[in-house]
Amino acid sequence: MQWxxxxxxxxxxxxxxxxxxxxxxxxxxxFREGRPWLVYALPVAGLVLGAVYGKxxxxxxxxxxxxxxxxxxxxxQVPVRMAPMVLVGTVLTHLFGGSAGxxxxxxxxxxxxxxxxxxxxxxxPDTRRELxxxxxxxxxxxxFGTPVAGAVFGLEVVVVGRMGYEALLPALVASVVGDLVTRxxxxxxxxxxxxxxxxxxxxVLAKWLVFAVAVAVVATMFVELMHxxxxxxxxxxxVLPLRMALGGxxxxxxxLLAGTDDYLGLGVPGIQRAFEDPALPxxxxxxxxxxxxxxxxxxxxxGEVTPLFxxxxxxxxxxxxxxxxxxxxxxxxxxAALFAAAANTPLALSIMAVELLGANVLPHVAIVxxxxxxxxxxxxxxxxxxIARMKHGGPLLxxxxxxxxxxxxxxxxxxxxxxxxxx
Numbered sequence: 338m339q340w341x342x343x344x345x346x347x348x349x350x351x352x353x354x355x356x357x358x359x360x361x362x363x364x365x366x367x368f369r370e371g372r373p374w375l376v377y378a379l380p381v382a383g384l385v386l387g388a389v390y391g392k393x394x395x396x397x398x399x400x401x402x403x404x405x406x407x408x409x410x411x412x413x414q415v416p417v418r419m420a421p422m423v424l425v426g427t428v429l430t431h432l433f434g435g436s437a438g439x440x441x442x443x444x445x446x447x448x449x450x451x452x453x454x455x456x457x458x459x460x461x462p463d464t465r466r467e468l469x470x471x472x473x474x475x476x477x478x479x480x481f482g483t484p485v486a487g488a489v490f491g492l493e494v495v496v497v498g499r500m501g502y503e504a505l506l507p508a509l510v511a512s513v514v515g516d517l518v519t520r521x522x523x524x525x526x527x528x529x530x531x532x533x534x535x536x537x538x539x540x541v542l543a544k545w546l547v548f549a550v551a552v553a554v555v556a557t558m559f560v561e562l563m564h565x566x567x568x569x570x571x572x573x574x575x576v577l578p579l580r581m582a583l584g585g586x587x588x589x590x591x592x593l594l595a596g597t598d599d600y601l602g603l604g605v606p607g608i609q610r611a612f613e614d615p616a617l618p619x620x621x622x623x624x625x626x627x628x629x630x631x632x633x634x635x636x637x638x639x640g641e642v643t644p645l646f647x648x649x650x651x652x653x654x655x656x657x658x659x660x661x662x663x664x665x666x667x668x669x670x671x672x673a674a675l676f677a678a679a680a681n682t683p684l685a686l687s688i689m690a691v692e693l694l695g696a697n698v699l700p701h702v703a704i705v706x707x708x709x710x711x712x713x714x715x716x717x718x719x720x721x722x723x724i725a726r727m728k729h730g731g732p733l734l735x736x737x738x739x740x741x742x743x744x745x746x747x748x749x750x751x752x753x754x755x756x757x758x759x760x
Contacts, residue, residue, distance in 0.1 A: 343454065343464075344471050344510030350450040351475030351511060352518025355443055358424050359480065359524050362439060365432040366602050376434035376592055376601065383585035386426055387578030387636060397422060398636075401441050402721035404448035408469045408495050409723060409737075411462040415469075419449040426638035434601040435588060436628035437639020439480050444640070447476025451511075463503075470495060470504040471511035478512030479519040481642075482526035486689035487512035493682045494719065496737060498726030527605050530612050531695035532666040542704070544660045545670075549705045551656055552671060553712035555648065556678035559626055560716050566634035577636060584635020591628055600628040604647040611650035611668040615658060621651040641718050642676055649675030669694045670701050677706035678713045681722060715743050 369375050396403055397419040407413040427442040451472025455465040470491045478487020488509040492500050535541065574580040592601065599607050604625060611617055618624075629644040653671020657664050669690060677686035683706040690702040711728050720741035726733050 339464075340507045341510060343458065343460075343468060344507035345514050347447075347451045347454055347468060347471045347507070348475045348479075348511040348514025349518055350454070351443075351447045351472065352479045352515035353522070354420060354424070354446045354450060355476065355479040355515065356519045356522040356524045358427070358439070358442060358446065359519070361424070361428045362431055362603075365428050369432055369434060369602065370598070373598065375432065376589060379433040379435060379589055380582045380585035382429055382433040382435075383581030383583075383635065383637065384578045386429060386638070387576075387581035390422075390426070390636070391577040393418070394422065397445075399721075400638075401444050401640075401719055404445060404469065404473065405495060405719055405721040405723070406739075407448065407452065408466050411465070414456075415445075415449045415452040417449055417453050420446040423638055427640075430632070430637045430639050431602050433585070434592065434598075435585070435632040435637045435639065436600060436602065436604070436625065436644055437632050437637055437641075438603065438643035438645070439640050440477060440642035441640030442638065443476035443480035444473050445476075447472035447474070447511075447515075451475070467501075467504040467507050470501060471507040474508035475511035475515035479515030481689070481693075482516055482520070483689045483692040484509075484512040484516040486685050486692055487516070489688055490682055490685035493685050494680060494722065497681045497715075497717075497722060497724040497740075498728070499733070527609075529609065529669070529693055530665055532612075532663060532669050532697055534697045535663060535666055535701065537700050541662075541701075544662055545701060545704050546708060547660060548653075548656050548662075548667070548670065549674065549708035550712065551652065552649070552674045552705060552709040553678055555622065555626070555652055556675055556709060556713050557716065559630065559645070559648065559675075560679055560713070560718055562626075563630045563634050563718065564720065566630060570634060570636075581636045584631055584637065587631045587635070588628060591624075591631065595624055600624045603643045605643065607647050608643075608650045608668075608672065611647075611654040611672075612665045614654070615664060617651060617654045619655050622648045622655070625651065641679065645676040645679055646672045649673070666698065666701060669698045670705050673698075673702045674706040674709050678709035679718050681710060681713075681717045683707045683710040715740060 407415050423442045423445045451468045455468045474487045474491025477490045478484040491508040625647045649671040650668040653667040657667025673686045673690035677683040687703045690698045722740050723737045725737050
């Protein structure tokens with residue numbers, strides 16, 4: 338009964354927050370699309386956002402990593418101000434053309450609001466951790482309209498190699514309730530075409546394995562480029578407002594060089610185009626990757642999911658043409674598998690693909706997402722994500738560590754069944 342009440346309450350606040358966020362995000366996107374000159378103001382927006390975050394941001398500048406750290410640290414807190422600050426910051430990022438997503442904002446709002454509920458009800462440390470997982474689930478499930486995937490994501494993203502099933506009920510309740518509330522407030526989610534069925538044969542399986550290698554390479558590129566560029570910028574440009582202004586200028590220059598608005602903002606039209614356009618530029622995924630890495634590494638607010646959907650769908654479009662796979666199925670598999678590999682969440686994204694695209698994609702997505710997840714090695718877009726067991730098997734680690742604490746050797750993909758077992 339406790340979990341129905343607390344999980345439901347977390348779901349309600351997450352659903353309301355996601356509805357407000359998605360409405361404002363949609364308005365900002367439409368406003369910018371009719372006024373392309375706004376992109377020229379992105380450096381100024383970066384300067385202002387950087388000044389605000391530099392003065393009042395404090396720990397919330399940790400973003401998703403703060404939420405994940407808080408799940409594992411009983412003395413840490415997710416400040417309440419995180420929810421409104423990331424909401425406004427993300428909307429402004431999109432208003433001026435930054436390439437970012439919405440998952441990061443939803444997860445951070447969910448974690449902030451769930452921690453507020455935990456403090457108000459004075460729950461114990463274990464219950465609080467489970468409520469934080471429910472907040473992650475409620476934010477993710479409600480912002481994408483994928484309640485089952487949201488629940489699984491809330492469990493899977495916290496620790497690689499170990500699912501916290503003790504939080505399953507509150508996570509599922511929060512995600513389902515959050516989705517119902519968001520839809521009930523009139524929010525409509527982006528529809529994607531459902532690919533037709535493709536029998537899984539030996540030849541098709543071989544094609545998917547090649548596909549998975551390409552996905553793993555691009556996922557690794559995205560993760561490494563984003564973390565390395567962020568570290569470089571923090572070392573060379575230590576003043577946050579200046580760093581974000583320079584990042585905004587870099588995105589502006591990329592936009593002028595690309596000569597198209599396709600890679601600004603979420604990029605949803607580009608995702609939809611990847612399902613049906615055999616003439617999609619081969620370089621589309623690389624352009625979106627560059628726009629997104631620069632935007633996020635500079636400190637602009639937003640998530641990685643929708644840009645990674647764009648990168649994955651456009652990459653899948655190209656690979657489908659090369660390998661002789663159905664175009665829509667290639668885009669669908671690439672869309673889900675790339676984020677699965679980058680976030681170490683193959684199960685959640687396999688389920689999400691079914692919720693968004695229909696059951697025909699399941700065997701294909703599951704294969705590619707799992708193989709790409711393994712090949713990406715022990716790295717991911719969330720450095721605070723914990724790892725309990727090395728991806729290539731072996732016993733549980735003696736101590737659960739964050740991905741950022743692993744050595745370069747640890748991060749390498751498994752070389753075989755006799756690889757390092759941990760400890």
